[in-house]
Amino acid sequence: MEEGTRNEVARNEGRYGNWGRFPNPPQRAVRLNWPDDELPKGKILAFGNGRSQGDVCLNSQGVLVDMRGLNRLVKFDRSKGLLTAEAGITLDEILRVVVPTGWMLPVVPGTRFVTLGGAIANDVHGKNHHRAGSFGHHVTALTLRRSDGTVKVCKAGDAWFAATVGGLGLTGIIAQATVQLMPVLSGLMQRRIVPLRGLEDFFSTMEGPAQGWDYSVAWLDMTAPEKELGRGYLELARWDEMGGPLNPPPPVRLQVPVRLPFSAVNALTTRVFNELWLRRPRAAYAQVDYSSFFWPLDGVGHWTNLYGPVPFVQCQVVVPQAGAPRLVAQILRLARAGGEPSFLNTLKMMGGMAPAGMLSFPREGVALALDFPYKGERTLAMLRAIEDVAMANGGAIYPAKDACMRPESFAQAYPAWKDFLKYKDDNMTSDFWQRVMGGKA
Amino acid sequence: MKTGERILVVGATSAIAQEAIRIWAGQGARLFLAGRDAGKLEVVSADAKARGGSTKVAVVEDVTSVTNLSMMVDSAWKAWGGLDGVLVAHGWLPNQREAQDDPLAVRQCLRINGESVCEILTLLAPRFAKQRSGWMAAISSVAGDRGRAAMYVYGAAKAVVSHFMSGLRQRLEGTGVRVIDIRPGPVDTPMTEGLKMPLVAAAEPVARRIVRACAKSNGVVYVPWFWRFIMLILTHVPEPIWVKMKI
Incomplete structure (x- = not known):
């Protein structure tokens, strides 16, 4: 996208930053409002609700893709507890719909104001990790929009799915995802x-x-x-x-x-x-x-x-x-x-x-x-x-x-990073990725 | 048993309408969603269904065509065997600088934002009057309260709607039909993206206020509420002073 077009919102203070405001470099962003809105050109990174703490949600050298406009439900099967939603929806917005029907997200982090896409990209966990695993264990399918225009539908078990869960938003824009909810008798x-x-x-x-x-x-x-x-x-x-x-x-x-x-x-x-x-x-x-x-x-x-x-x-x-x-x-x-x-x-x-x-x-x-x-x-x-x-x-x-x-600490603690490079989208990056890869990838 | 409120939403893919639809859907409403883009309508309809609403959709190719509007009103009325309410939410914000010297843009703006809304209300008024219940809400704007250099083409069209609804409300008084003129201040939506505006509200709380107004109000509703007082002052500024004000 060219500089100064109508869709571009450049605001550093407030909306496009991380939760702790460190680091806090200026960001440029383009909002998506519909599932088929065109992705901006250049190096992109999806931005959800800015609840991560460091620089995984920042993209100083490129353009953030603000996903909050994509917060619709796609399908909710109340008998099976299967919910498909656009990735920019927050867990709070999901819970408002599902809890009154007797369903609950099986894994929730310490704030409910993260987006579905962010929860997957960071593979968040909660107080029941020892029983239920992380958020990604309960996602059954997701749709990825790659920067080359292709769309990948990934199912749990696929290599693409495994790369995207916890993949820091770098395998493509997570457009929507399906979560298996858990039944609850009461709140x-x-x-x-x-x-x-x-x-x-x-x-x-x-x-x-x-x-x-x-x-x-x-x-x-x-x-x-x-x-x-x-x-x-x-x-x-x-x-x-x-x-x-x-x-x-x-x-x-x-x-x-x-x-x-x-x-x-x-x-x-x-x-x-x-x-x-x-x-x-x-x-x-x-x-x-x-x-x-x-x-x-x-x-x-x-x-x-x-x-x-x-x-x-x-x-x-x-x-x-x-x-x-x-x-x-x-x-x-x-x-x-x-x-x-x-x-x-x-x-x-x-x-x-x-x-x-x-x-x-x-x-x-x-x-x-x-x-x-x-x-x-x-x-x-x-x-x-x-x-x-x-x-x-x-x-x-x-x-x-x-x-x-x-960088060495990341490489040591996340040894699958080399394999991950096969799935990473060349036109996506984040300040975090630049830092831990030292510009390598 | 389908007993939810039967609501026609015109301009169902607009940001404010989408938020209102979500609330109504969560209440189990039966919605008739009209808009220009079939794909977007499907997306909005799926969301409403997932939240517990029932929906039917209709593509209105040209909101400036009375034939199109008349067909839309007919099918909406038939879809759920009558209607309990209508929210007219479609709109087009022209670039003031470009529109002010272009008579075709002025005409287009008046037709989309002004005339078409009056026409929809005209088509529905006798039906609601006959059933002696229901509500008709349209989203006008604080921009319609007084002409500003920065937004008078759009504002004029919105003033048409407010003026029209004021008369319509008087006409329908005593029939049990409510006429609700919703005047939002600037709202953060795709329509206003990139514009520099003061006191911008988010679409979701605006929609919540609108849904509440549709449930019980009759008259003019400013959203957020403080615009009533801002506009009260601005509409009373004497014209010689107003022309010199840069707002």
Whole structure:
């Protein structure tokens, strides 16, 4: 597309950026409104709802293809729970339709405001990875639009399908996809809270009492002193089988409408947050609505505005099960030594099933997610140190939340990348891909 | 049992109409979707069906042809054995700078955005009046409230619709038929893409407001609501001052 044509929207602030605003280079974008709208020329990358953290959703040297206009349902078979939709639809928009009919997405990430295409391209996972695998395990078919104008219909099991799931949007524009939903009797879940005095509690609970729960995740308090490293609580849940209301997710009521001129997230407020939120007394057993269990943060719109002008970075790393207690402790210490305490920290025991895609991040081991206000070199040095620990021990870093992993680390943790090149579309790229390939591909 | 509301949507592939259709479909409405592009209508219809609506579609080749419109109204009325409401949502936004010196573009704009809407309402008014119930909604615009240099060709056509509906509402008073003049401010849609506009609203909340208005309102509905007050002020600016204002 030529410069300055009517369809081109160039806006850096706001719409076309990642969730943490680091990095934040200017982007150009073209919106698609209909399934057969022409793709722009040049190096392209599909852009969904901008919920990834690093540079997987950025394409500074080319044009983003804004997919949010393609958010229609194509077919919903209510008897089989098979839903086909355009890729720009958000999981929130899907849930609004399917939950009241007794169906649920079998895998949901920590925010429901990701698009279907983004969920597939990053092969997202949730609190039930140990039971249900990743999002890609539940996709039965998808349609790819290649930059040469061809359209590929891929089915689960195909090589093209495996390349596209977790393929970072580089095998073509995902136009639509079919998901096998899971039946639910109600939107209610049984939740159990297990307080953790330290990391040991996490591992012993996961091996013992946590067995038999379909959903599990631990929230860690990074302001805890050294002897309580890994303090926090473990959240376990399963669907209630008694029947009850089937409500769509609630609308977002609270908004942080403007970006604060200062960061409200600092050592002090993190401490206060941890005291009020992480350490508030919780009933050991409770019946909760699925929305509050899956997306505690989605209740507040644009909460990242609380970070004010300070961008933030996330880091999600998985380390192998063997040695996990030692490695997780080591990473937590590095994160703590990095200065600013990490605000939201989750620890999750991942399942052992074969990944759904060639470049899928979710894999067996223990996954730790941390986020930090970005304070320049100091933050980068800390992320480097965490990366070193992961790499020296056979771990992996999640591309969808990464802004600085080195090319060698990507090549080591995602050894299928060479094979993946066969499926990659020559006219598609991202800032992430440029970075980890060092311009090789 | 099909008991959902029977609604004709003209211009069903427009961004605002699509959002309204989704809401109605989720309520189990029986929709008659009219538009120019068969392929796009199918896409919109599939979405509505997947959400629980029932749909029939009709391609209207030329909205400026009364014959086309009359056939559309006939088949919509027959499709579900009568109608409960109509939303007229089609529109064309010409480039003001190009249109203002081109009489054919001015004519085209007045026909598509003004005349055709009045004609559809004219065809439907006696039917609704006879059944003594129903609602007729059309999307006009805040641009129709006062002529601005930047948008008066489009605005004039929208003013035609507002003026027409005002009279029609008075005529139908007491028949049980509601006439709803929906005046949105700028909305972020493919039609307005690339334009610099103030206070832009998203299509989805605008559609939600429209659906609510169609369910109960009678009269003029500004979307979002604050445009009523902005336009109240702007329509009262004395002309000698107005001509000098750069808005």
